[in-house]
Structures are given as C-alpha cells and as structure tokens.
Amino acid sequence: MAKKLWSAHQREIDYCTYCPKLSRFVCPVGLATRSEAYTPTGKMTMLHLLRSGAVPYNAETAASAYKCTGCRSCTATCEHRIDVATVLEAARAESVRRGVAPPAVAEHDARVRSHGNPFGADLAKTAAEVVPAAYRGRRAEVGYFVGCATLRHSPQVVRDTIKLFEALGVDFGVHFPERWCSGYPSLSLGNVETFRALARGHRDALARYSVVVSGCPGCVRTMRDRYPEGKAALSAPVLHVSAFLERYLTQGKLKPARKYGKLVAWHDPCYLNRYLGVVEPPRRLLETATGAPPREFRWCRRDAACSGAGGGMTVTNRAIAREIARARVDEFRATGAEELVTGCPSCVRWLGKAGAPTRDLVSVLADSL
C-alpha cells in the first residue's frame, strides 16, 4: 500500500521537499511549534525520507504527518498549488494500516465505532431534545445535516437553524441517523474504513433530499468531495448553511427585525474558506444582521489563520492545537470586536475554549429575526 501512497503523491512530495519553506509563514503548526520539522517542507521531507528508505517507518517518524490541521494555508500560498493536507492525510491512513499511528487514533476509532461519534456520547438523547419529532427524517426539498460536533457542543445552534428555516419558509427535514458523524474526523486521522462505513450509512437516507445543508463546513466538504471515495457519492448538492441562506438574502426574504447589538468579527473557518470557497456570503449575512460589516482579523479571507481544531489535531496533538487557538484569539482581541462569530462548530468550541466569546453565525441571524 505504501507504494500507492508514494506513487500517487510523488510530485507533491518532491516539490515540497525541495521547496525553500515558502509556506512556513502561514502554516499554523509551523508557527505554533516554531520547529523546522513541522513546516510543510519539514513534514513532506519526512515523507521523502520514508519513501527513500533513509529512515524507518515507525511511530516516531509517522507522528510528523499528524501535525497538520488540514487548513490548506500552505496550498493557498504555493504557486504550484500543492495540496499538502491531502498528502499528509494519505500518509496517516498508511500509518494506521501499518499500526504505527499515535495511540489516540485507535482510541478515537473505537469511540466512533461504538457510539457513531468521536465523543463517545449518546447523541440520540440530545437530538431528541432539540429536533421536533415532525422534522425527524421528514421527506422535504432540503435536508438539514446537523453533524455530531454541533449536536454535542452547540445544540442551541440546531434549534436556531430550525427557527431560521421555519421563519424563511424552507421546506426541510432533519436528517436523523443513528450515527451522527459524517466521517470527517475518521478520515482526517487515517481511519479510512470507519469513514467509509459512516459515509455509506448516510448515503441512502440523504438521497431523499434535493439539497443537503449543514452548518459544519468539514461535513459539507467531506460529503461533497470525499464521499465518492467511500463509494457513497450523494446525488444532491451539499451546501454550507451560509451559502444556502445567502439566496434568501438576495431574494430579499431574509430581513432582520432588529439589529444584533454586539460588535462582531468574522473568523473564516478553513473548510468554509479554502475548501468550499465560501468567503463573502457569511460577511453579507452578518452585515445584514448587525448593520455593519464585521471586523476583520489581520489574517483573513484566503490568508485566514486556522483555529487549530482541524485535521484531528485536538485528538493527537492537543497542546499544539491549543497554541494555534491562542494565537488566533490574540488576533481576535486586536480586532476590538466584542464577539467572535464563525460558521463551524469546531471553531466555535475550540476558540471559545481558548478564551474568545464565540457565537455561531446561525445563532446571530436567529437572534436578529
């Protein structure tokens, strides 16, 4: 299998190995660790050395590939558009196959397999509390994919999303599976088989909708772009809630009854920004809700810095992920805003834990109705 890894990504590994570290200045892990080993060049050079047989493929050398949030900041900077995150993700899958992945990866897999989510939590109970029975699995034009992180950490966002959809007259049902995880965390940690099982589990139930909408950009990206690899391609388009709601804004249907009172700054989630290309819609929505464009971070839009919550880093490299969040929160404070608003449940939670007053975009919109 390693041969497949090396041959599929030969060019990417070569280019990054010989790159004069040109994306180090945006790599959140490189910046947090300040180590040459964990710049994109450093991590890809490790793959080059493993490929050439110069160093053994073991737990110590495999650990490098786990030091990536998957934020794609490096790709955005690179003139060759090398997708480092995807190559490192493939390396993590290889490490799982070889049995040299960090122990936390297997523990994570066990939780997902037993509970259908990475938290090992009983999410059915929470789901029953926040999703009215009438919407559960309802056949409709729009399918709302909640995602495990939102359900676990921000159940109010589910209520707010339903409130918004109701107010806008959206014909929707809530996808109501036994296993709430889309499979993104498993995929990012290298637990490919588990990802595939989760993807196949969602595929049939989601087939009843014309469009699938989620507030989790990691889930949207996974369902849209990665499910085909798990032989679970969805027939319906998958949209982030901000891109979906922008249509209502354009049509003049989304009209806030009152201005949201707090001064807000918008944090671009990596998956929303650099994977899905959704940059302006949330800003326009926020401006509508608050009456003013949101404050911008110093590093925003294409250059936006990561929260640290992606790539399974909170599972395998928690201290580094915390440091990344701390730097982003410092940046937030420099904006002078009162509240950090974003459109990703993992960013909301992780930046909140790092000390920022965070809020989901949907909740801000719901408050302004």
Place this chain on the structure above:
Amino acid sequence: MQAKPAEPLAPTDPELLRQLADLVGPENVSATLPDRLAYSRDLWPFTTIEVQHGHLGPAPDGIVWARSIEDISKILRWARDRRVRIVPFGGGSGVCGGTFASGGGFILDLKRMDRILSLDPVSLTLKAEAGIIGERLERELNARGFTMGHFPSSIYCSTFGGWVATRSAGQLSTKYGKIEDMILGLTAVLPDGRVMETRVAPRTAAGPSLTQLFVGSEGTLGVIADATVRVWPVPEVRLFRGYAFPDVQSGLTAIRRTLHAGVRPAAVRLYDELDTFIIGTGKGAAAMRKDADGHASPGLKKVLLHKAQSLAIAYPRVAGLFEDLLPETCLLILGFEGGKELSEVEESVARRLCVEAGGKDLGPEPGRSWWERRYSVSFSLSPVYEEGNFADTIEMATTWDKIQALYDGVRATVRKHAMIMAHFSHAYPEGVSVYFTFAGASRDRQQAQALYQKVWSGAMEACIAAGGTITHHHGVGVLKAPWMAAEHGLGLELIQALKRQLDPDNLLNPGKLGL
C-alpha cells in the same frame, strides 16, 4: 531514488538533555528524530542534492529554543561550561551552509522570540526580537502604516535576526539600503553569556561600530537577540518602467548614469540576454494567465521554455550555442516608490537617461509583472530538483570599472559545467552586484556534488581575479569559507583573533566564516 537506510543517529546524551530542560523547560528542548533530521539541512543546495538522493546532512544532538535574552545567556554559559557546541538558528533559509552542526552540538532556535517590542511612529524606528518571520513582520508593519522596505527573496521563510546575522539585502535595496544601512542598534549575547546592547542613535563617532561588528557575523561572535531598525511610511505610489537594451553594457551604463544623477530607484534589475529570455519581457509576462485566486499558471510559451531549459541544464555546451541565437535584448526594470511628487520626478529623470543610453521604453508592464511575481523564482526551484537537476545562485559585486570583466570571467568559467545566466541588481553610485543563476544535472550524487563544487571553485577564482567581492548578500557559511583569506588578506587574522578572544574554545557556530 532508493537509498540505503541511513545509520541510526547516535543517541543524545540524556544528561545534557536533562540539564538543558532544567535551564529552559522540557518543552523547549527536543532530541526527537524528526527534529534532528529537520535541522540537518538548511537551504544550501549542496545538501539539497544530498536529500535529493535520500541522504542526510550532519544532524545536531538536539534543539533548544530560547524564549528570552536570559534563556540565551543561560544556554551559552551552560555550553561554555560543558564545552558543547551551539549553532544559532533563525529560519534556516541560508544558502551557504551557515547553520550546520557539523561536529555535533545543539541548535539554538530563536523563533520563539518573535515579538515586536516597539514601533516609534515619531522617530520611525522598530525594535523586534530576532526570531520573527520576515513576511509576518512586514505585514504587521504594513497594517500599522509602515514598511521596512526590506524584501529579500527569502522573506517568506527567513527571520529578522537572520537578516542581521547574514548581512542580508532586499529587492528594493537601492532605495532603502541593505540591512546594515537600516540597523540602528542590537542586543547580542556574547559566547560567555554576557549581554551587550548597543546604543540606538542616528549616528555615533564613539569608536568603531559595535553594531556593525555583529552584522554579518553569522552567529560566530554572539547570538543576536533583537535589533532596532529604521522603518518608512507605506509608500504613497509605486512606479515601474521597463527598458530593452541591446546588450548588458548599455544597460549598465544607463544604471550608472541614473545613480550618478542622484536618482535612487527602489528596484534596479538588468537581466542579461539569457535571463531576459527566460523570464520573458512584458509580452512573456502577459502569456502567464491567472486563475481566480491570482496564481500564475503556465501558458504554452512557459512549457516550451521549460523543455528548452531542461535541455540546456543537461547539456551546458548546447546552452552556449543556444545563447548565440538569442535576440539581443536585455531587460532593465526600474522601480520608484515613496511620495508621489518625488517618485514621479525621479522616474522621469531616469527615463530620459535610459533612453539616451539606448534603451527602448517598454512602459510599466514588465516592472509590474516582476513585482507581482517577485518571489516566483523561489517556487521555481522545486521543478528543477524534481527532474533530477540542481540549481544555485552566486552573488558578487564590484565597481563599475570591473563589472564587465567580472561578468565575462565568471560566465566563461561556469558555462563549461552548467547553464548560467545573470542579472544585475542592488546598484550603487560606485558599482553594482551581479547575481548569477546556474543549473546543472547529474543522476549520480557524487558526480552532481563534484560538478557543483567545480562551478563554485571556478566562479570564486574568477571573481577574485576580476577584483570583485565573493559575496554581495548571501554570506559565507561553509560554502565560501575557503576563499575568506583571499577576500580579506590580513583582515581574516583580525576576525580570527576577535573570535579567539570572545570564544576561545570555538563553540559558537564553528566552521562558518572560515573560523
């Protein structure tokens, strides 16, 4: 390429690791294999050839990160007491092998000291810690309305302290100066751990400049902890003009007359025929289409050029024949920036002088195109190495009366072994620097490295014979150390005596600068 498994690295003395961890905290010490391997290379192409063939450079025993001046002091005192070698490290972006722990020892990484300490909007001075990455520093300054005006092509990966330690130059240096012109003061930790802070003043006559003693010291005389430099307001305008000259000589004449007229362009770049052909003029730049994110992507011309380049790299003598067929065009780009009124006047005067010297006015496009792609050359290294080739750059300088001889001499020597082209930048009233790019090919590691060494030896000897300085802004490291005696004569003994006085056991970055 498949390599034999490397010999396992010798384990690091656990007692040394424990002592260091006691000094600065265990989170600031590492001897993991990924870290030791990562710090076994900087961007010296000789070691990139090693890596290309699956080999590794000399690995340090470990890495220690300083978070403060006090940390640096403690680490250096500890190293002196235990006779442990220490190699100061910024971004590891040097291209001369200046950060190798060749004989073992610890890397002292300064990137955890990366704060802006003060920005004085009245005196226009900035004080920052050594470890901040250049691009992040410049963007932070821009957001506050200022610029350092320092744009080395390594800016994405190099550090502020590294710029000082290696005597760095940026692409707009003809206006803003080199790092030695910008620096006003610094804090250096001496090899025995004592801290020396030089006075920040517009100028001083209190004996030799101790600030300048450390500029270009490459981590051999002390560890630069922070520095104070000049900054400028973000320019009101940025103007460019391109000119086509029939040959290098007439282009150089135009630059010289412009400088002698008292005009100070920010950017001065004269490309020889081959370099002009490779980078393209305005038309060539227009052939580059851009995607939605503004990234350049190759057009047909670029693909064809790439093929021609590959052929020329593999067969340098063919490249020589190819050069004879090139159109006789040398592109000159001049850039002006600052206040609108003064920049426009300077641009106007320079335009008249360039046309008088035989230049054909190409308008602003070639310069704008260069500015937008000014770091592209760094991205172009990867494809060269990926195809099994190698490339490097040689930067020298001399006075106007000797520049043509230096240019001709180095090219004549190098083109026997590799494809070579050049551009002239960093102009002064009294002379100019020349920046050669060469590329060679060999599938065998030892042959590639032998070829690489031949190119460098030939170039250095040709430079010395022509009366040039062996390095304009990349520094010395281990690469150019053998020619330091020819460069300095008796002066090298003075540097060596100073080194013995400060660091009698030669523990701080040994082997660099010929020390």
